[in-house]
Amino acid sequence: MEVRVITGQSENTELLTKMYQLRAKIFSKRLGWSVNADHGIERDEFDTFKARYILVTSDKHVVGCARFLDFSQSTMVASHFADLLDSSAPICTRAAVESSRFCIDTEALRFKSGDASGRKATGLLISAMIGWAALHRYKAIVTVTDVGIERLLRRLNVPFERLGRPRRIEQTMAVVGQVDIAAAQAHPIKAAALDARAIGSVSASA
Template sequence: MRITVVSPDLYEQHFGLLTQMHRLRAKVFGSRMGWDVTVLDGEERDQFDDFAPTYILAVDDDYRVAGCARLLPASGPTMLADAFPGLLADTWLTAHSGMVESSRFCVDTAYDAGKGGSQLHPTTLAMFAGIIEWSMASGYNEIVTATDLRFERILKRAGWPMRRLGEPASIGNTIAVAGSLPADRGSFEQVRPADYRSDITQNGSASARSAA
């Protein structure tokens, strides 16, 4: 498994990977979790995909996307501030230049087959490490997100606990919560699996930040 970064300047080059990503999101959020999302031609998209995000992908040796996340500067527009402000204690996000939003995180559950119930899958940990590594390389030190209580527990088990930015609230068929995560070397070393590989460093931090 390798972490691959797809910034806006690489959308065309990695069109096939992005298509797989949107299909994975449809399968996870639309079919498996039953969220109220827009799926067209088997692909899930929303308005925040139109704001030139950077995508973090976990890609296996057969060029299959096993996990994904979407990153946008917290200065906006963001899902947390614009779609789910009710999750924030003051209903607005105090963004700064070192803050980035992560959204649409998911991992293909097929890669969980044969793993112990108490063990976090290496793909999940690799995705966490990739998000942190990209954030640090791009000059960010704080990651904010809107997620659910189940995923909050996964973050805690990984040793990367989330600081809540408000109280949990019911959204659709899930209990959602907003939170903040550190993007620092200690967190990266904590979650990084032993066989972690990424193309983040070789792509350079300057291009990654400008493309976010």
């Protein structure tokens, strides 16, 4: 498996298309979320040339992805999920980056190589996200996720701080929180500790 970082204006249109197809597969078909997934491709208004994408690839297939948006531009938290935030939520927009559209194709990986591949892809993607944020001098990754992903992060030894109370949105018990980059770098990810049930039941967040 490899990690790739591309932008919304990447010349590698094939990788972008495969990522959008993976998102449609996970968010629309598998999870049944109300997302725009026309012709097997899931995109939204935040997929602009300013977006950054962290991809996990295996044999030319995109098996995991996450999107980063700087808070100097429009973000999902500010535009759609502000009501999830406590009024005193400590988000410093200049020092934080938003993560969204996180997903791992756990079923395809399990079919191909067994449960170990799901663990490896999950750990690889989250490690790459933390590393990218640190490289670009962000102090925190802010995300809207579900409580299942929150449990997954804690199991991986990733420090996740809630910035509001969980609230049900469609089929998801959603919560907004942040990962402190310095703390995350100080605690290695424990991907090997994940079992098949944990990986298989939780594969995506907003």
